[in-house]
Amino acid sequence: MRALDILRYGLTLDGPPGYWGSYEGWCRIIRRTVTAVLADPCETREHIGEADDTRNNLTSLLSTLLSLGAGMEWTSSDLVKQSRPKRDDTGKQIEPGNDALAEALAGIVGDAERVIPQHVGAALRTHLERRVELADGSNARLTMRVIDGRPRWKVESEPPAPRARSEASVEAEDEVELLLANEAGSK
Numbered sequence: 255m256r257a258l259d260i261l262r263y264g265l266t267l268d269g270p271p272g273y274w275g276s277y278e279g280w281c282r283i284i285r286r287t288v289t290a291v292l293a294d295p296c297e298t299r300e301h302i303g304e305a306d307d308t309r310n311n312l313t314s315l316l317s318t319l320l321s322l323g324a325g326m327e328w329t330s331s332d333l334v335k336q337s338r339p340k341r342d343d344t345g346k347q348i349e350p351g352n353d354a355l356a357e358a359l360a361g362i363v364g365d366a367e368r369v370i371p372q373h374v375g376a377a378l379r380t381h382l383e384r385r386v387e388l389a390d391g392s393n394a395r396l397t398m399r400v401i402d403g404r405p406r407w408k409v410e411s412e413p414p415a416p417r418a419r420s421e422a423s424v425e426a427e428d429e430v431e432l433l434l435a436n437e438a439g440s441k
Contacts, residue, residue: 262434283430311361313386316394318358319409327399327406330375333359337369378407 288295304310319328322336337356340349360366363377378396385395393412398405 283427307361309386311358312381312384312396313388313394315358315362316386316396316409317388318352318354319407320388320394320411322352322355324411325408327408329404329406330371330378333374333407334369334371375405378405 285294285296319326328336333355337351337359339347339351342348356366356369359369359374362381363369363373378398381396382398383395385393388394388411394409395412397408397410399408400406
């Protein structure tokens with residue numbers, strides 16, 4: 255009976271904690287109820303994501319590339335050149351490099367000394383089509399197409415998908431409400 259009281263209470267709550275992937279029903283009924291009285295069981299998921307250096311490096315790179323120009327394509331050589339300062343024939347710097355890009359490329363290849371087109375291309379291939387969430391809530395993924403035998407890299411950005419309640423979520427909520435109604439009627 256206490257469990258039904260707790261579930262009844264949980265169904266009266268509005269707002270966060272929000273949804274987690276395809277577990278809309280679980281989040282709406284169980285997670286919201288649990289977080290009303292205990293710590294959010296999904297907080298550890300956020301901490302794990304923050305500690306994922308590979309994902310963080312990819313997110314940094316994709317964000318940097320989007321800031322350079324959404325929809326643009328680059329070869330690995332283009333990216334390396336743009337990250338480095340431009341110099342004249344005497345070696346004098348005539349234009350600064352893109353420090354944010356240099357740092358993002360170093361993160362993706364694992365070492366600033368290894369930022370050469372071959373290593374950048376190999377590192378980018380390992381992240382091909384992997385989606386990451388950006389700071390603004392949108393998603394981005396790295397795509398590639400080959401033109402004249404040379405890979406060209408592009409970042410595709412997608413707005414956050416609206417969270418629709420699944421049929422399973424609606425059914426689960428209906429079942430809980432029916433249980434609560436039956437329990438109330440038996441008193």
